[in-house]
Amino acid sequence: MRYFEDFKPGESVQLGSHTITRDEIIAFGRQFDPQPFHVDEEAARATIFGGLIASGWHTGSLIMRLFCDGVIGDTASLGSPGIDEMRWLKPVRPGDTLSLRMTVTDCVPSRSKPDRGIIRTLLELSNQRGEVVVSIKGMNLIRRRPA
C-alpha cells in the first residue's frame, strides 16, 4: 500500500496501455456524448475530423482507469477534489493504442487534516506514435503513513 510519503515531486512513471476499439468509441458516445463524430462512422467522415474519434470524456475516463490500475488501486486514496486542467490535444481514433505516463508535480501535507496530504500529477496519454493526445493536471488526497 502506497501512502502520501511515498510520492515525490519529479517521479515520472510509465503506466499501462489500452487499445481503443470502434465499438467502445460508439458505445461511450451513445451513452454520454452523441455528437456525430463520436457515434456515426459515415457522418463522422463529413466532419472536420474526417472519421470517428473518441469523446474526450471517454479518453479522460480511460486515463482514470489506467491511473487506477497503475497507482491509485494500491494507494491509500481519499478521493479527489477535482482536476485543474484537461487538454484534448489530438484526435483518438479506433485501433489507437493509448499509454499513460504519470509525473508527480507537487506533494503538500494538509494544514487542517494531519492524516492526509494532496499530490498533484501531470497525466499524459500518448498514442502508438508517441504523440500526447490528452493531458490532465490532477489532484489526489492521500492518507499519510500511519505512525
Added chain:
Amino acid sequence: MRYFEDFKPGESVQLGSHTITRDEIIAFGRQFDPQPFHVDEEAARATIFGGLIASGWHTGSLIMRLFCDGVIGDTASLGSPGIDEMRWLKPVRPGDTLSLRMTVTDCVPSRSKPDRGIIRTLLELSNQRGEVVVSIKGMNLIRRRPA
C-alpha cells in the same frame, strides 16, 4: 442551428436532468474507476464516503450528455480544446437527480480562423437538494454564422 453569434456572456440556462441509479454507478466504476466506493456497496460503507458514490468521471460524462442534449447537439460545434477546471464538490449517490445549469462566461472570435470563435462556460450540476455537486469550466469551438 445555433452559431457563435448566438451565445452571449451572462446567458444562464437550466438544461435537463438525469436520475442516476446504483447499477449505472457500478457499471461505470467497473469499466473506468474500480475504486471500492464506486463498485462495491458493502466495501463502500467502510470508506470515508459511507456508501456507494459515482465516479467523478461518470458525473463529468453525464454533464457532457446533458450539455449535448440541451445545447451542443443543435450547435455548429467544432469540438473542444479541453476544460480549464473540474471540481467534485459533493458525493453523488444512487437515486440522486442531477440537473445542469450552463452559464456563458466569455465569447471570443478566433484571431487565426475567421470561421469560428471560442465560448467559455460554467457548467454546474446540482442534486435534488439544490447543492452543486460538480462544476466544470468548459470551452467550445463554435462556427460563426455563414454570411
